[in-house]
Amino acid sequence: MLSFEAVIGLEIHIQLNTHTKIFCGCRADSWGAPPNSNICPVCCGLPGVLPVLNRIAVEKAVLLGAALDAQVRDESFFDRKNYFYPDLPKGYQITQFDQAIVQGGHFDVPMPDGRIVPISITKAHLEEDAGKTRNDVAAGVRQIDMNRCGVPLIELVTGPDLRSAEEAAQFLVRMRQLLRWLDISEANLERGHLRCDANVSIREAGATVLNPKTEIKNVNSIDAVRNAIEAEIARQIGEVEAGRRVSAWTLDWDDETQTLRKMRSKETEADYRYFRDPDLLSARLTPEWKRAVLATLPELPLARRSRFIVDYGLSAYDASILTEERALSDYFEAAVKALGGNPKTVANWMMNDILRVLNESNATASDLAFKPAHLAETIRLVEAGTINRATGTALITKVIATGRTPTELIAAEGLAQISGDDALQALAQAVLDENPQQIEAYRKKPSLLKWFVGQAMRKSQGKANAQALERIFLCVLPPADV
């Protein structure tokens, strides 16, 4: 029995989060807008209109190129890809054919098993999106929504370097992380910000040949990527084992039924008659412009993760979680800085408290009203014994609700920990006075010590120092029998 390996390359369409479309002044994001409500003469391809390039889209491509360690061309060109389709209003798509802005590069993808797999990037180019077509077969009509016409896209093409459906899925997870990290795209797969086509072939394990590949269209979620590729690998192995050849088909993934459907044979590929779009000048990056854009390139996720491990002594697990999102990692570092050290304690609070609050409120760390300085202040108060840990946790929601600082809230609401011996002794005495029978029980069952502490804590409305109470009860309770 032969053993096979898969050879997978991805083509990803990335919707950029620019404010306006790539060649006109319409808003780029039409999410939730009624059909054809976010359009203008330019993106509808009216007679006589001309495209004007959105510089921000170029800047985002430059950032992506730099993050992928790619060659960013100082001069790139726009071409017309000519074909007819109702949702392509000009009858051609403006794209970058042979002189794309981003050429080459690679992307290191950490896998769940700890490997880091470098994936080569063939190219990434800028282009405009088409509209949406809805076929109402029953009514016999085709409806076109042009809101999406002219939305800026980057099409990113990888080399055939992925070896399993899982690797492809991880690539997409990490690419989504990177795009958000660089603020290039919202990278929301459900909203079509990332659309993926997968090229799949198989070969004998260890071989270097490239066999005919199939292209799977419309794999638009992480699970769909995993499932569609897995299904296609299985299908190809089945074909080969049955003595048949794999033909270069284009396949459509139906997520509902989890099945692949043949769309067409590749042999009938259209001639798009590409030529330079005479309506646009080349995208020329002056050295000053390029420098200014590259100056905004942040530290990348993997680098930051290793730095957190080395510089702050975080566990690999904590470091991974805290570098999931750029805003979260920025929050963590700001809190460490505000506290003046103690990164492990900060990480502990991040993992236990901040992440919970973020999840509950569905917010990102940068939007949180409980700022890194508030966290540092809270940690300081707990460490000083002014409040206990539980009060610290409770403070987070109070700060968010009131907009006041932790210190202000402690003073205003009397949240300071009760730790004076007299006060604590009075509390303990009151508990003993009310529960003589429990004192008897304690003689037989010393674990009731916790119960006494709990009663006293309740009396103090959670403000008492629990360790001090325990000490006091040990002194005042009669010795246990055992």
Add this chain to the structure above:
Amino acid sequence: MTLSLPLPDQPAHAIAESVRTGAVSARAVVEATLARIDAVDGRRPSTSPGPDDPENSRRVHAYISLQAEQALERADAIDAQVARGEDPGPLAGVPLSVKDIFCVAGTPSTAASRMLEHFVAPYTATPIARLQAAGAIAIGKVNLDEYAYGSSTESSAFQPATRNPWNANCVPGGSSGGSAASVAAGEATLSVGTDTAGSIRQPAAFCGVVGLKPTYGRVSRYGLIAFGSSLDCPGPVTRTARDAALALQAMAGADPHDSTAAALPVPDYSRGLDQGVRGLRIGLSPDYFRIRYPDPTTGEIRDTELPPEIVAATRAAAEALARAGAEIVEDVPLPNTSFGIPVYFVISRVEAASNLHRFDGVKYGHRTQQTIRDLRDMYRKSRGEGFGRQPKLRILMGMYVSGAQYASQYYQRALRVRTLIRRDFESVFDPQGAYRLNALLTPTTPTTAFEIGAVYGNSVLMQYADLLAVNANHAGIPALSMPGGFDAGGLPIGVQLFGADWDEATLLRIAHTFETLTADAAWRSRRPLALTQ
């Protein structure tokens, strides 16, 4: 002297002066122009075929549609501005005809094609909007070859097509035939045309008016229904060089809607007009006194000398300028001249075919009323019915030479030859070069206006009407055609000037000087036949 002329025949600068000072109302100017249109244009402008009236053959038929009411409203607004002591602009009250290849908000913008017969533009092209902002009043849209594909205006879907005001049996030239004819016949004081291979200059030459193709990028193309996007230039058609300067002044400059419109300062074109030509180096090239073209029957390449009258008119212009102090430089070589038309055949058609893709019957324009089987069937029928013969020929040719297996042989090669043509001009205009020219002087056309039907139908021969003009479009340089006399048949002869990039000012200055030098020549006093009938 100008004041003695009827209002429709006065130059733009005189009309604007009268309107701005209140001597004449803008309403009077517009009414006089509408009356002139009524008198000479023939049946009411329309896109519907009318009855075959023998009277049609004597009329100009420049307009496809008139916007008389809006024009009168605009005139009243300008008069009100004058009454309030405000300045309505340097073109105040000047009647403007617009080649119907430009979108103007609220007007049918048809490109002379059935495809767009009922398309009403929702926005206004930048050059037109700028002329309007300068006070010009758009009177109507004038005829052209369908999508500007032609050199005679005969291919318009809207017949009767425009006729030459000097001889109604002849074409006005094209594709801006309606622009040139309307200005020649006083049906507009100023027109905006487009020039892709001579489409402003050739009709200007045929109709005896001034036509200026500016440097590519000098005037925004926004709102111009594209033909060959890398070649198309909007420009003015006027009766005098001074009017061309005024019009260009209003139209020129950067445009946030057109990234190919250059962000360069626009000089004052009127200021230098009277400086004369002393010291200017003006070249004559033997390559522009003969034409090389394929014989229509054998296909053999032939060299032919130009008609002696056209050569003589060009030489006479050179001599007049020499007497005024210009230095005439003979024998300037432009070795790649004869490649202009073959290269144009390829490049313009690749761009045209792609530019026509948007006319698919989906969003606007003609959609078939026949029953359709599927999407492809709808495309085929809509485009088959909506496009005339010229667009179809250009689509076929454009698709062929840009196809994957032919592109390197035709399209890519044409682009390389285009670079060589550009270098011809760069070397003769180079201030450090051997020729150091300020301008080249050539005939505009190989013949004067030809008879209606004489050439139409032969796309190749028709294309050679642009042989002497097209290379300015390949090179992107400015060029101007001005009246240089008449042939024995009483048809105007055009003389052409080429200039260096962005140097329209020198061309306008030479043209203005030539007008002044020949002001008293007998041929200057001739009037188009259409005005005397």
